[in-house]
Amino acid sequence: MARLLAAFLMVLGVAAAAPLLAQEEQSTAPYAYRQLDDPAKEEKAQALMESLRCLQCQGQSIADSDAPIAGSMRSLVRERIEAGEDPEAIRSWLIERYGDYVSYAPRITGLTWPLFAVPVALLLLAFLLLRRRFGGNPEQGGGA
Amino acid sequence: MTETNAAKPRRWVIWLPLVLFLGFVVLVMFGLFRPADRNVASQLVGKPMPQFSLPPALPGRPGLDSKLLTNGKPHLVNIFASWCVPCRVEAPQLEALAKAGVPIEGISVRDTTEALQGFLEENGDPYQRIGADDDGQVQLALGSSGVPETYVIDGKGKIVYQHIGEIRPEQLGLIMNKLQEASE
Amino acid sequence: MIAELGLAALWMAAALAALQLVAGAMGLTARGSSLGAVVRPVAVVQGLLALTAFLCLIYVFAVTDLSVKLVALNSHSMKPLIFKIAGAWGNHEGSMLLWVTVMGMAGGFVALVEKRLPEPTMLATLAGQAFVSLGFYAFLLIASNPFDRLSPVPVEGNGLNPLLQDLGLAFHPPTLYLGYVGLSIAFSFAIGALVTREVGPAFARAMRPWVLGAWIFLTIGITAGSYWAYYELGWGGWWFWDPVENASLMPWLAATALLHSASVLASRNALRAWTVMLGVVAFSMSMIGTFLVRSGILTSVHAFAVDPERGTFILGLLAINIGGALTLFALRASTVTEGERFALVSREGALVFNNVMLSAILGIVLFGTLYPLLAETMGAKVSVGPPYFNPMSALFAVPMLVVLAIGPLLRWRRDRFQRIGRALVIPAILAVAAGIALVAIGGVALLPFLGMALAAGLAWASVLPLRERNLRRTPLPVWGMVIAHFGIAVSLFGMSCESAFNVEKLVAVKVGDVTTVGPWGVKLDSIEPVAGPNWTALEARLLVRYGADGAVTRMAPQSRNFWAPPQQTSESALLTRWNGQLYTVLGGEGEDGRWQLRLWWKPFVPLIWIGGLLIALGGVLALLGRVKTDVRRLIAKDKIAYRHERKAQLRKRP
Numbered sequence: 001m002a003r004l005l006a007a008f009l010m011v012l013g014v015a016a017a018a019p020l021l022a023q024e025e026q027s028t029a030p031y032a033y034r035q036l037d038d039p040a041k042e043e044k045a046q047a048l049m050e051s052l053r054c055l056q057c058q059g060q061s062i063a064d065s066d067a068p069i070a071g072s073m074r075s076l077v078r079e080r081i082e083a084g085e086d087p088e089a090i091r092s093w094l095i096e097r098y099g100d101y102v103s104y105a106p107r108i109t110g111l112t113w114p115l116f117a118v119p120v121a122l123l124l125l126a127f128l129l130l131r132r133r134f135g136g137n138p139e140q141g142g143g144a
Numbered sequence: 145m146t147e148t149n150a151a152k153p154r155r156w157v158i159w160l161p162l163v164l165f166l167g168f169v170v171l172v173m174f175g176l177f178r179p180a181d182r183n184v185a186s187q188l189v190g191k192p193m194p195q196f197s198l199p200p201a202l203p204g205r206p207g208l209d210s211k212l213l214t215n216g217k218p219h220l221v222n223i224f225a226s227w228c229v230p231c232r233v234e235a236p237q238l239e240a241l242a243k244a245g246v247p248i249e250g251i252s253v254r255d256t257t258e259a260l261q262g263f264l265e266e267n268g269d270p271y272q273r274i275g276a277d278d279d280g281q282v283q284l285a286l287g288s289s290g291v292p293e294t295y296v297i298d299g300k301g302k303i304v305y306q307h308i309g310e311i312r313p314e315q316l317g318l319i320m321n322k323l324q325e326a327s328e
Numbered sequence: 329m330i331a332e333l334g335l336a337a338l339w340m341a342a343a344l345a346a347l348q349l350v351a352g353a354m355g356l357t358a359r360g361s362s363l364g365a366v367v368r369p370v371a372v373v374q375g376l377l378a379l380t381a382f383l384c385l386i387y388v389f390a391v392t393d394l395s396v397k398l399v400a401l402n403s404h405s406m407k408p409l410i411f412k413i414a415g416a417w418g419n420h421e422g423s424m425l426l427w428v429t430v431m432g433m434a435g436g437f438v439a440l441v442e443k444r445l446p447e448p449t450m451l452a453t454l455a456g457q458a459f460v461s462l463g464f465y466a467f468l469l470i471a472s473n474p475f476d477r478l479s480p481v482p483v484e485g486n487g488l489n490p491l492l493q494d495l496g497l498a499f500h501p502p503t504l505y506l507g508y509v510g511l512s513i514a515f516s517f518a519i520g521a522l523v524t525r526e527v528g529p530a531f532a533r534a535m536r537p538w539v540l541g542a543w544i545f546l547t548i549g550i551t552a553g554s555y556w557a558y559y560e561l562g563w564g565g566w567w568f569w570d571p572v573e574n575a576s577l578m579p580w581l582a583a584t585a586l587l588h589s590a591s592v593l594a595s596r597n598a599l600r601a602w603t604v605m606l607g608v609v610a611f612s613m614s615m616i617g618t619f620l621v622r623s624g625i626l627t628s629v630h631a632f633a634v635d636p637e638r639g640t641f642i643l644g645l646l647a648i649n650i651g652g653a654l655t656l657f658a659l660r661a662s663t664v665t666e667g668e669r670f671a672l673v674s675r676e677g678a679l680v681f682n683n684v685m686l687s688a689i690l691g692i693v694l695f696g697t698l699y700p701l702l703a704e705t706m707g708a709k710v711s712v713g714p715p716y717f718n719p720m721s722a723l724f725a726v727p728m729l730v731v732l733a734i735g736p737l738l739r740w741r742r743d744r745f746q747r748i749g750r751a752l753v754i755p756a757i758l759a760v761a762a763g764i765a766l767v768a769i770g771g772v773a774l775l776p777f778l779g780m781a782l783a784a785g786l787a788w789a790s791v792l793p794l795r796e797r798n799l800r801r802t803p804l805p806v807w808g809m810v811i812a813h814f815g816i817a818v819s820l821f822g823m824s825c826e827s828a829f830n831v832e833k834l835v836a837v838k839v840g841d842v843t844t845v846g847p848w849g850v851k852l853d854s855i856e857p858v859a860g861p862n863w864t865a866l867e868a869r870l871l872v873r874y875g876a877d878g879a880v881t882r883m884a885p886q887s888r889n890f891w892a893p894p895q896q897t898s899e900s901a902l903l904t905r906w907n908g909q910l911y912t913v914l915g916g917e918g919e920d921g922r923w924q925l926r927l928w929w930k931p932f933v934p935l936i937w938i939g940g941l942l943i944a945l946g947g948v949l950a951l952l953g954r955v956k957t958d959v960r961r962l963i964a965k966d967k968i969a970y971r972h973e974r975k976a977q978l979r980k981r982p
Binding site for chain 3: 166168178
């Protein structure tokens with residue numbers, strides 16, 4: 001969908017990013033388009049890749065992007081998982097370099113706490129609204 | 145929404161949607177008028193350069209090892225590729241910097257030897273060493289999200305500055321200043 | 329010539345919208361009440377003029393009139409006709425014209441057929457509709473004229489992005505826009521009701537069919553959009569929580585809540601202020617969503633940065649329309665009483681619960697979508713994606729779905745769980761059995777696990793309202809509700825299955841090699857070049873077989889090169905079985921002569937969209953039922969009026 005949006009915007013003649021004409025980028029990254037042999041490890045890698053953001057695309061994860069840098073990132077993830085590294089350690093390694101932008105799963109930090117506070121607040125608000133609506137004696141609430 | 149007190153909604157609750165909407169408008173105004181910054185900057189600026197060792201990109205030329213960057217002198221590390229159009233634009237500026245005696249190290253990303261040779265013949269070769277990052281892994285280690293990017297490294301191997309995109313002629317002074325800062 | 333005709337029609341439509349607004353507002357006063365009579369005819373003509381302008385635009389695109397700037401920028405003479413026509417709305421100006429056309433037509437339609445409400449409320453409603461339209465007309469005429477001429481005339485157009493050259497484009501945006509803009513009717517009804525303080529069952533009954541209609545289009549639009557992204561993007565994903573998708577989901581959530589609260593208002597005269605507010609919010613979400621997508625501020629593609637005038641203009645429009653409506657709401661809502669009371673355990677209670685949960689999900693989607701923008705004001709870049717949206721929306725969706733199984737069985741006003749408890753035993757057993765089966769299979773994550781267990785119970789529970797009913801006498805709206813709720817169970821099952829049992833295989837194969845994915849054997853038979861009207865492609869001929877002794881079927885995914893504009897796309901090939909879909913994509917050629925294939929076996933994935941269509945079908949049945957009742961009531965009214973007249977006439981005779 002993001003790429004469709006990109007396409008839409010390009011149609012509008014407003015895409016700021018100039019399309020690269022010379023697309024001869026050739027990656028030898030071994031695991032860009034190759035899965036790990038161990039299905040359990042591949043599953044772990046896939047889950048992580050789906051939650052990492054491609055740095056050159058519009059709102060796509062590296063798991064569903066054809067951009068070469070996404071290929072390099074997939075390879076990085078798979079190689080490190082293969083070497084036995086913990087998925088969250090790999091995520092932290094990338095965040096150390098690219099900031100929170102690279103991860104689709106926001107951590108709870110001084111910057112992102114409202115993302116988690118709002119659902120809690122909504123939950124409370126919903127509870128209060130429902131309680132006030134039906135509060136007290138349920139028999140009494142039934143009176144028309 | 146109260147039923148017990150009065151059959152009317154509370155006053156402040158009624159204004160809540162409007163207040164939230166006004167907040168949205170303010171937020172979006174900011175979004176519309178803020179300068180467009182699409183770059184994802186490396187978080188490693190101000191931190192030591194990660195350790196890496198890249199094989200030579202060209203036969204007969206040296207590769208690039210991060211240890212070489214800690215020889216007490218500031219360096220430029222230029223991430224480039226033959227397939228990258230803006231890299232052609234910045235080539236004259238790199239040439240000028242090299243002539244001024246700035247040591248420039250190259251990292252070629254996702255490239256091939258032949259294409260690289262053609263590119264250097266056409267656009268000049270300001271590099272002391274070129275490391276081949278064919279898998280793009282060192283690019284990721286440096287927190288670089290595109291090509292070209294140029295890092296200013298001080299003599300102890302600390303990243304002082306990251307320049308995203310091509311170095312334009314008018315930005316030469318900026319780069320020289322950053323190099324000056326790095327050598328202090 | 330045709331372009332000028334279109335422009336003239338657009339100007340006249342704008343002028344009539346102004347007249348409609350003034351006459352409608354004057355008609356409400358004592359002095360100008362005679363002016364009120366022109367409002368309805370003006371609304372109809374205004375809609376027809378907007379349609380004329382839109383047809384003119386389609387015409388210039390169909391004949392590729394390159395002297396029109398928009399055509400030259402977005403079309404190409406070498407394109408198939410269907411994509412030339414679809415190209416008319418595949419751009420900013422054209423889509424805005426589609427927007428005002430739908431809005432004008434909807435307003436005209438309401439003016440023509442809606443006779444139940446008191447006339448002042450109708451005048452206020454149509455004036456409100458004209459007010460919103462007028463803003464969009466001004467936007468089109470001042471800041472994005474679709475009929476601008478170009479001089480000198482270019483030899484050839486720029487073409488349409490290949491990703492958009494698809495039947496999906498022909499249907500997806502118009503459907504979604506019908507939904508978005510259809511909600512403007514609910515918005516205007518809410519304004520009308522607030523102005524005249526006529527918030528009651530009659531208002532809800534009048535508004536309900538329009539909301540239903542818009543909601544049906546939104547449902548179809550979202551379903552189609554999801555399927556389009558699924559097969560077009562070539563990675564098998566069907567929902568990305570991307571700002572564009574969220575922009576279409578938010579009005580849907582609001583409209584769904586509105587549908588349910590309107591039915592409480594219509595049947596029981598309760599939830600008055602809440603329903604009016606949802607009417608305002610639903611269309612506001614359409615406008616906000618469209619603005620966020622069109623402005624590109626969320627995707628960091630600064631669409632309006634090229635032309636800040638447009639961004640500011642449309643934001644101003646939003647501020648006036650939504651801000652004005654919410655102010656009116658705040659001023660008037662305190663005079664609108666909440667209406668009849670009811671107990672927690674009652675049909676209304678369940679519907680209130682559904683409304684609160686839907687609103688909470690809406691809040692989370694909106695907040696999560698906007699948060700990256702908010703973070704940027706604090707100088708940081710963050711991404712909010714599926715790992716956030718999935719669990720957070722499930723937090724509210726799961727309790728809502730549980731109540732969805734129970735609510736339709738409850739009586740209005742007050743009920744007891746003991747009365748319906750026995751009916752729910754089977755759904756509960758089904759849910760638990762599904763849960764046990766999944767634990768036995770193992771390796772299923774929490775959300776898909778909950779999804780499948782809930783879907784199993786809900787599928788049974790959703791048809792329970794039909795028990796003890798004579799099926800032939802069951803009203804259509806009840807059938808609609810049952811089918812829509814069943815559709816939710818179906819869709820939920822598809823989503824959960826896809827996420828739990830999806831099998832992926834990435835391989836590099838030589839011609840003649842055989843590989844497997846899930847239960848499928850796949851052989852690369854050959855790679856052939858093929859040519860289309862404006863593209864050439866490499867096509868992989870695949871022979872696939874399900875299991876060891878299934879029939880061999882051919883599949884042909886392509887890697888396409890378009891030449892106007894030059895771009896490469898991969899066209900996936902899909903094979904559907906009753907229990908899932910095989911998804912194949914042809915990648916690039918490696919140096920060793922191997923071809924990259926991406927293969928997925930996705931069990932039960934089509935249920936996602938089949939469920940979506942069932943939900944829409946439920947809406948259609950409910951709409952038919954409502955319209956039938958209304959028509960019957962009108963006829964009955966006419967008959968009564970006729971009888972009265974006859975009696976009066978008879979009495980006059982000596």
